[in-house]
Every structure is written in structure tokens, then in C-alpha cells.
Amino acid sequence: MLELAILGLLQEAPMHGYELRKELTAKLGAIRAAISYGSLYPTLRRLQAAGWITEAAETPATAEEVPALTSRRGRVVYKITAEGKERFAQLIAQAGPETYDDTGFGVHFAFFARTDQATRLRILEGRRRKIEERREGLRDVLGRAAERLDAYTLELQRHGLEACEREVRWLEELIANERSGRAPTVPDTGTAGGRREDTSPPPPGESRKERP
Amino acid sequence: MLELAILGLLQEAPMHGYELRKELTAKLGAIRAAISYGSLYPTLRRLQAAGWITEAAETPATAEEVPALTSRRGRVVYKITAEGKERFAQLIAQAGPETYDDTGFGVHFAFFARTDQATRLRILEGRRRKIEERREGLRDVLGRAAERLDAYTLELQRHGLEACEREVRWLEELIANERSGRAPTVPDTGTAGGRREDTSPPPPGESRKERP
DNA sequence: CGTGCGATGTATCGGTCCGATACATCGCAG
DNA sequence: CTGCGATGTATCGGACCGATACATCGCACG
Numbered sequence: 001m002l003e004l005a006i007l008g009l010l011q012e013a014p015m016h017g018y019e020l021r022k023e024l025t026a027k028l029g030a031i032r033a034a035i036s037y038g039s040l041y042p043t044l045r046r047l048q049a050a051g052w053i054t055e056a057a058e059t060p061a062t063a064e065e066v067p068a069l070t071s072r073r074g075r076v077v078y079k080i081t082a083e084g085k086e087r088f089a090q091l092i093a094q095a096g097p098e099t100y101d102d103t104g105f106g107v108h109f110a111f112f113a114r115t116d117q118a119t120r121l122r123i124l125e126g127r128r129r130k131i132e133e134r135r136e137g138l139r140d141v142l143g144r145a146a147e148r149l150d151a152y153t154l155e156l157q158r159h160g161l162e163a164c165e166r167e168v169r170w171l172e173e174l175i176a177n178e179r180s181g182r183a184p185t186v187p188d189t190g191t192a193g194g195r196r197e198d199t200s201p202p203p204p205g206e207s208r209k210e211r212p
Numbered sequence: 213m214l215e216l217a218i219l220g221l222l223q224e225a226p227m228h229g230y231e232l233r234k235e236l237t238a239k240l241g242a243i244r245a246a247i248s249y250g251s252l253y254p255t256l257r258r259l260q261a262a263g264w265i266t267e268a269a270e271t272p273a274t275a276e277e278v279p280a281l282t283s284r285r286g287r288v289v290y291k292i293t294a295e296g297k298e299r300f301a302q303l304i305a306q307a308g309p310e311t312y313d314d315t316g317f318g319v320h321f322a323f324f325a326r327t328d329q330a331t332r333l334r335i336l337e338g339r340r341r342k343i344e345e346r347r348e349g350l351r352d353v354l355g356r357a358a359e360r361l362d363a364y365t366l367e368l369q370r371h372g373l374e375a376c377e378r379e380v381r382w383l384e385e386l387i388a389n390e391r392s393g394r395a396p397t398v399p400d401t402g403t404a405g406g407r408r409e410d411t412s413p414p415p416p417g418e419s420r421k422e423r424p
Numbered sequence: 425c426g427t428g429c430g431a432t433g434t435a436t437c438g439g440t441c442c443g444a445t446a447c448a449t450c451g452c453a454g
Numbered sequence: 455c456t457g458c459g460a461t462g463t464a465t466c467g468g469a470c471c472g473a474t475a476c477a478t479c480g481c482a483c484g
Contacts, residue, residue, distance in 0.1 A: 002441075018462050026357060027365055029349050030372025033313065039441045041464060074449075074462060098472090101245065112364035134241070141238055152324035153239055159382055160242025163375070170371055214470075230433050251470045253435060286433060286478075310443090 001098070001107050002035065002043045007052060007088040008111045010080040014056045017041060017076065031106030044078060052084035093119055100130040121178050128171040135164035213310070213319050214247065214255045219264060219300040220323045222292040226268045229253060229288065243318030256290060264296035305331055312342040333390050340383040347376035 009015065009023050017040055025034045047053045056079035080088075092115050098104045105127045112120050138161040146154060221227065221235050229252055237246045259265045268291035292300075304327050310316045317339045324332050350373040358366060 016462075017464095026353055027361070029346070029353060030369045033442095036442045037462095037464075038443065038466080043440085076463075106368065109368050110365050113362035137241055141241060145238060149239070150325035153322050155386075156318065156321055157242045163242075163378075166375075166378075174367075228433075229435095245471095248471045249433095249435075250437080250472070255469090288434075 001104055002039055003047060003052075004088070004091045004111070005035075005107050006040075006043060006047060007080060007084055007091070008107075008114065010053060010078060011085065011088060011114070014077050014079040016078065017044060020044075020078070027110050028106060031110075032103055047084070048078070050087075051081060052087050053078045053080050055079075088114075095119075095123060095126060099123060100126045117178065117181070121175065124171055124175050124178060128168060128175070131164050131167050131171065135161060135168065138164065213316055214251055215259060215264075216300070216303045216323070217247075217319050218252075218255060218259060219292060219296055219303070220319075220326065222265060222290060223297065223300060223326070226289050226291040228290065229256060232256075232290070239322050240318060243322075244315055259296070260290070262299075263293060264299050265290045265292050267291070300326075307331075307335055307338060311335060312338045329390065329393070333387065336383055336387050336390060340380060340387070343376050343379050343383065347373060347380065350376060 005024055005028065006020065009020060009027070015023065017037070021035055021037070021040055028035075044053070048055070056077045092108070092111060095108075099108055100123075105123070108115070108123050115123075138157050141149075142154070142157050142161065149157075217236055217240065218232065221232060221239070227235065229249070233247055233249070233252055240247075256265070260267070268289045304320070304323060307320075311320055312335075317335070320327070320335050327335075350369050353361075354366070354369050354373065361369075
């Protein structure tokens with residue numbers, strides 16, 4: 001999962017570890033705490049060994065700022081390679097069971113802007129199925145085994161059940177939006193930030209009609 | 213965390229690994245998938261080595277059913293020891309930072325029936341604080357960094373933010389209930405199952421007034 | 425009658441990720 | 455000028471997972 005996230009982020013810009021962690025935290029803040037350096041650095045090493053990423057030179061082109069500053073060592077900037085981009089595409093497309101657990105789904109979702117619509121739909125539906133199963137399990141426990149459990153445990157299940165129902169509803173909306181070929185709800189928001197070059201499928205815009 | 217959960221469950225009845233896993237799944241189904249045997253068995257071994265649990269004899273007293281069945285080996289039944297109960301009480305009372313993350317909180321909450329009220333309150337408030345922090349982080353991202361993120365990532369944050377707000381509200385209710393000295397919401401439900409002997413603090417009953 | 429399949433049951437191995445810890449540099453506020 | 459908080463890289467032990475292996479039991483289906 002970390003591998004996918006790192007590859008995805010480095011596709012937007014080269015970065016060093018610390019920066020990567022901050023971006024990761026911003027992007028995935030909704031689904032997981034903060035990535036640990038104890039995972040990050042070993043993973044970076046692994047990715048580099050595999051050839052998916054390489055170390056890039058500091059101050060890439062126009063060194064306008066921070067000009068003197070003699071040494072400046074430390075600070076290892078990583079950059080994704082062509083093989084890395086292929087790897088990313090492969091990881092995004094192939095959905096294993098871990099794609100649908102809380103973390104896995106979150107990471108995949110966070111990179112939906114770089115995912116083709118068919119895959120998005122497949123992942124959303126897989127996630128919905130999984131949550132529905134969890135929901136049924138909770139209903140069973142609340143129905144059949146309720147008298148075996150104390151009030152607190154019951155309350156926990158009830159709360160979990162509600163969360164499941166809400167997530168299913170959320171997923172339904174997203175799936176409907178996806179089928180209609182439009183971006184997620186996104187009430188009004190002007191959006192349209194400085195999208196970079198690169199060949200990724202542009203995120204669904206403000207629903208410009210393609211049909212004449 | 214697993215340690216706490218196992219000790220807590222074995223306090224209700226002796227069990228073998230497979231059974232333990234099922235009970236764990238039923239009790240914690242709302243917060244985590246299912247415990248893996250790859251964690252369970254090594255942990256059982258660790259707890260046994262520490263003296264918190266021991267192997268108990270199969271067919272404890274009245275062997276009414278399954279009488280013949282010669283061998284019946286395999287099936288290792290574990291039983292909590294006096295030291296184990298102390299350990300459990302200690303783990304329940306002392307709250308580290310991990311007590312407030314998703315899994316840790318869930319496990320603690322699941323054993324609230326065996327937790328004194330002051331500790332319950334402390335844990336609920338700690339959890340609320342933590343979720344409020346996460347909520348603020350998400351608000352920041354949605355406010356300040358919104359234009360840097362694509363529509364999907366934004367939607368993920370929005371959904372996460374909603375979940376935070378809902379959980380805070382839930383916690384507020386629980387805290388209020390707790391302060392008023394009553395069990396969690398539990399709308400009506402007759403409850404009152406066959407509670408076992410043992411000296412644990414009885415779960416808050418149907419609010420019988422103690423004051424004359 | 426058998427046979428094979430799903431539930432029960434115990435166990436290990438490699439791998440991912442976390443939390444604690446260490447250490448070094450930089451900018452700046454006191 | 456001194457110390458402190460942000461920046462920055464790195465390792466180590468431990469918790470937990472997923473895959474896998476293997477053995478027994480009951481029973482449904484041919």
C-alpha cells in the first residue's frame with residue numbers, strides 16, 4: 001500500500017522523504033494517521049532497489065533561491081522512473097482483496113484522478129460489497145447474539161452498523177456519479193488547479209457535455 | 213491490543229484458539245476485520261510464557277456430551293490465571309497513546325463492562341480529543357489546501373470529516389450518559405442476559421436509583 | 425457405501441508497518 | 455549566543471497479517 005502511495009505522489013513531483021510524509025499525511029489524512037518513518041525509509045530503499053524510483057540531484061534546474069549554502073547534503077530527493085510509472089499503473093489496475101479493506105480502498109481512492117473509469121467503478125463496487133458483508137455480520141450479531149453481549153459491546157456494534165450503512169450510501173452516490181460520467185459530488189467549488197503536464201487521464205472536469 | 217482482548221475474553225470463560233477467534237470477531241466485528249491466526253497463536257504462547265494464561269484440561273467437569281470419542285487431542289483450551297486477571301486490570305486502567313487510536317479505543321470500549329466509570333470517562337474524553345484533532349486537520353486541508361487537491365481526494369476528506377463529526381457527537385452522548393451514571397443509550401432492549409459469577413464491576417444496570 | 429467437501433482446529437513463515445529512538449542542521453526568538 | 459522547534463535521515467524490535475500446511479469430523483450427494 002505504501003508502495004502505491006509513494007509511486008503515486010512522486011508522479012506529481014520529485015520529493016524527499018520528509019516532504020513525502022507530509023504530502024502523504026495531507027492526502028491520506030482521512031483514512032490513516034500519519035505514515036511512520038520506520039515504514040517510509042525502508043520502503044523508499046526497496047523501491048529504489050527495484051528500480052521504480054531513483055535519487056535525483058538537489059536544486060534541479062534554475063537555482064534561484066538558496067544559491068550559496070555550500071554543502072547542503074542530507075536531503076535525498078527521489079524521482080519516479082519510467083518503470084515506476086508502469087508499476088504504478090499495474091498496481092492501480094490490478095485489484096486484490098486488500099484493495100477493499102479500509103486502508104487499501106482509501107489509498108486507491110486517493111489516486112482515482114489517475115485511474116480509468118472502469119477501474120474506479122470496479123473498486124467502488126468491490127468496496128461496497130465488502131462493506132455490505134460487514135454490515136450483514138453486524139446485523140447478525142445484533143439480532144441473534146444480542147443477549148450474550150453487554151450494553152457497551154452492543155452500542156459499539158450499533159455504532160459500527162450505522163457507519164456501514166452510511167458508507168454504503170456514500171458509495172452508492174459515488175457509483176451513480178461514476179456511471180453518469182461525472183466527478184464526485186463536489187457541491188460547487190471552482191477547483192481547476194494548476195494541473196501538471198503528464199499523460200494521466202484528466203480528472204473528470206465540470207461535466208462538459210461531449211455529445212453534440 | 214490482542215493481549216488485552218484475549219485476557220478479557222478468557223475472563224468470561226476458558227476457550228481454545230479457534231473459539232477465541234470467533235468470539236473476538238463477534239465482539240470486535242465493528243472495529244476490525246478478523247484476528248489472524250498468525251497473530252493469535254504466537255500471542256497465546258507469549259501470554260502462557262508470561263504466566264497470564266494456562267492450558268486447561270478438556271471436558272472440565274460433567275462430560276455429558278461427547279463421552280466416548282477416544283483421543284480427542286488437538287484442541288488446547290486456555291484459562292486465565294490470577295496473575296492474568298491482574299494484568300488485565302492493569303492494561304485496562306493504564307491508558308497510553310495507543311488507547312485512543314481506532315483499534316485501541318475499540319478494544320478498550322468493548323471491555324467497558326469490566327472497566328470502572330472513572331477510567332471509562334477518561335478514555336472517552338481522550339478519544340474525543342484525538343478525533344477532534346483529526347477533524348481539525350481535515351478542516352485545515354479542506355480549507356487551505358483545497359485547490360492543490362483533485363476532486364476525488366477532496367471528496368475523501370469531506371467524507372472523513374463527516375465521519376469525525378459524527379463520532380464526536382457519538383462520544384459526547386456517551387460521555388453525558390456516563391456522567392449521569394447510566395449505561396449507553398441502548399434504546400429499550402430487555403437485555404439482562406445470564407451474567408456469570410466473577411467479581412467484575414457489574415455493567416450499569418437499568419438505572420436503579422441507589423440514593424434513598 | 426464411499427468420497428469428497430466444508431467446518432473445525434493448530435501451527436509457522438515471510439513480510440509490512442509502527443513506535444521509539446538517535447542524531448544532525450537550520451532559522452530565529454529571547 | 456543560546457537554546458528550541460522545525461526540518462531531515464535513519465535503524466531496531468516488535469505487533470500483526472496473509473498465505474500456507476496439515477489433520478479430523480460430520481454429513482450430503484452420488
